[in-house]
Amino acid sequence: MTPQDLAALHRLAFTAERPWSAAEFADLLAEPHVSLLQRPQGFALSRTVAQESELLTLAVHPDHRRRHIADALLTEWMQTAQADHAFLEVAADNHAALALYRKHGFAETGRRTAYYRRADAPLADAVLMTAALPRRQAVESPGIPSKTG
Helix, strand or coil: HHHHHHHHHHHHCCCCCCCCCHHHHHHHHHHCCEEEEEECHHHEEEECCCCCEEEEEEEECCCHCCCCCCHHHHHHHHCCCCEEEEEEECCCCCCCHHHHHHHHHCCCEEEEHHHHHHHHEEEEEEEEEEECCCCCCCCCCCCCCCCCC
């Protein structure tokens, strides 16, 4: 997906908040620690630094929701992030996303009161969530026999 494709999908997925622009996506994708996971009708963007991985955004086309696309993207991010902990923030009134994140082991660790501005709606709190990531398997060096008992 191009930055323009990402911005167009983000605009469809996030109608209550300000969508991100193609320029913002281009800038993020140019950063060395940012990763993009994608499916035909969705994507996840994350940043991993110092054993922590942050989910920056996860978007699914409204016509393709409830088809496990977000679940698959979240699973892939959590399994492939080279980090020990994952964190994210989500609007307190986004009940579907909160349920998905809790299903994957995320727990609320804080709140930002009245964080999300909404068009013609009250401000929404941001719920900060964290989860431990699955332990990565140690990779044995070639030529060094493993120790077995």
